[in-house]
Amino acid sequence: MTSGLSERNRHLLVLAIGLVLLVGLPWVVDVVTLLELTIYIVYALFALSLGFIWGHGGILCFGQAAFFGLGAYTYAVAAINVGESSGPFLLAILLPAAFAALLGAMMFYGRLSDVYLGVITLVVALILFKFVNSTANETYVIGDARLGGFNGIPGFPTLNWPGDAGSPLMPDEMFYLAMGLLIAVYFGLHGLLRSRFGRIVVAIRENETRAELLGYDVRLYKTAVFAIGGGIAGLAGVLFANWGNFVSPGVFGLAQSATAIIWVIVGGLGTLIGPIVGAVLIQFLTTLLGQQSVVNNAFVLGAILVLVVLLLPKGLMPTLGQLLSRGRRK
């Protein structure tokens, strides 16, 4: 494609790097750094969920945090009620996926345009934020779990080895899980995009009218893509909840959705590696900025978003790919 490497080799390279990081990192860094890296991976997974629906499905969702937050809260509430984590883990992926399917069906079968889609997804995330934020009162309980409003939910049972509630995952095991899931989701999506379904999804992004005239039900495909994105965002939410053993309404916040958009647009649309690179780069930058107090973090992220839209509308990875292939031709 655009880069000098063939597509097959590029994916082998990604796989190799992924496996080296998965196996190698816990040996070279201390546990604090490993924890820090785990959150990067969680964010990368969240970025991948948006990168998939936006870059490949052509659906720009301004409220992707709705599914991330739903995953995090579903896990927390279910874990408090159930204890053993396997059920809550699955539920926290399925529920956001189902919610995305429902919301997507409403929007796509209603044939809303891109702009209205952006507004509705943003508003839905905001409704969830406002609702959860206002549940501080003790009457808001689901089973044994208090929703806690703006105080959030602390101290729920974290992930354990499947079936054994007595052996929770250690920080290094959390890292293996997150990294393993990221690699699995990356190649899962890669496989999906090469399948008949994935090729039709990309075709719909290219030309919706033609896809319809060929007999593909665009509404159904888009709903499915949106649901898959919701499920992956939910998975990222579960890992996020477990990482800090805490969830608060901020997971639904506009800032969370905006950050995801920045990761994806910086990394680049239309690739799967772009969102991952974008998330890691931007989070690294955020960490650096957090260590000083002169320049505000939001200020820098905002400036980056404006500049990328104006100067690098394709994002980092596709632009890099173009530069590389141009360099080779000379």
Add this chain to the structure above:
Amino acid sequence: MSARGEVVLETRALTMRFGGVVAVDRVDFTLRDGELRCLIGPNGAGKSTFFKCLTGQLKPSAGEVLVRERRMTGAEPCQMAQAGIGVKTQTPSVFNGLSVRENMFLALARHHAGRIAEARTDEALERYALADLRDRKVGELAHGQRQRVEIAMVVAAEPWLVLLDEPAAGMTHEEVDALAALIRDINRRSTMIIVEHDMQFIRMIGDRVTVFHQGAVLIEDHVDTVLDDARVREVYLGS
């Protein structure tokens, strides 16, 4: 071919309004199996709007569309396509960012499972003389080539009814000649409706012609009769 087969497509009092403007006004239209029908008329006569009501791209305000006696009024474009109708739109509508081969695959993948579609894709590229272009991005091709890709995609799915909206637009003389031959070839297997502007082209392929004027059918007859008709001349040349 002037077969007088069974009625395969029918509209009854089909009407399309945009705000206060009536673009298609109570049109009764009948198409028989095997026909090659041209829809003509000056700009704004309503033929393209009528066409889009048949493809499902517009939902008619009133009236009915019957496909093989099945009520399909207001169906989605994908349902029309699933009913075996192939559509080529006015401006080439193809997947510009994808290769010619991928475009053809997508045209076939709705009817065949993945692996069979893959095999048929290569056959179809040979059959429609697109094999040389197979790895080119469609967006990088010349206008005439893109038209060819689109027609090939439409026909490859073996629709029994083919709808073409101004297929000759923007083509060179040689390309138009080749197109006329292609259309006659397609018509051997499929019934066709062609919206066209170019009178020369209509004479080349023409059989039965329906003339639209101000949203209604002005006259419907054989091409020679229609083109000699005083009202048709007036509509085209007068005013």
Add this chain to the structure above:
Amino acid sequence: MDFAVVVIVEILYAVASLALIAAGLAVVFGMMRVINLAHGEFLMLGGYTAIVSVKAGINIYVAMLVVAPIVVGAIGLIVERLVIRFLYGRMLDTMLATWGLSLLLTGLVTMIFGNTTTGISTPIAGYRVGAYQLSGYNLFIIAAGFLVMAGILLALRYTRAGLIARGAMQSSDMASGLGHNPQRIYMITFTVGAALSGLAGGILAPLTGLTPTTGGLYVAKAFITVISGGAAVVAGTLSSATLFGTITQVVTLSSTPVWGDVAMLIAAVILLRLLPQGITGRFFSRQV
């Protein structure tokens, strides 16, 4: 009876404040099809301008009604020249860039004023209706809201500038053919929209304490009011402000303000699903 008066005043107040919050965005979206996600920050900047001016000894009405719109209008002009003008016709890119701008402005204000709440007190005393205590400032907001909408309507309909602006939005080729530079018209329209946002931000500043993130509270409300209203600037904004203001206030009075907001958002989602072109797309097409 007293309660009925209170309910009516509260509903009118909710409608007027929604119209104020949405006015600047309505002008920019309705005339230019630009969706400005930094709109909330323009309001927030209007509020800060008013507060800083009052604290510097300027009369509160001058601060709210004159200084705030001028300062925010100037900021709008800079934003248009540096960012927006490169993105006309690219709606999604404009949304993304202005979202970045919103973060940037929030960060900037945080760096200058710190992440703390500031505020000024309302300049009008409260009054009583029977057993109920009402805010006198709410009446001022009702008046301001309707005056601003009337002003936009009159300016678009009866002034030469309004006529040219409407003409340019219909056909920029035509306008340039007649010797008006569309770039210049866009620039002025965006600046006016920003100034209106500054005005609204100034007027609303005494109501609540301001923080750098206040804009986020405004933007969603402004958005759904404008988008649900549809393309007609005044008729659209007023009709959806009336609808949503009433829903919010009725639900708020019967439960809590949070549920009022949630009810408004849910109503907006349903409305957009039913009328994808907004209220005026369906019922008042071709009006201002």
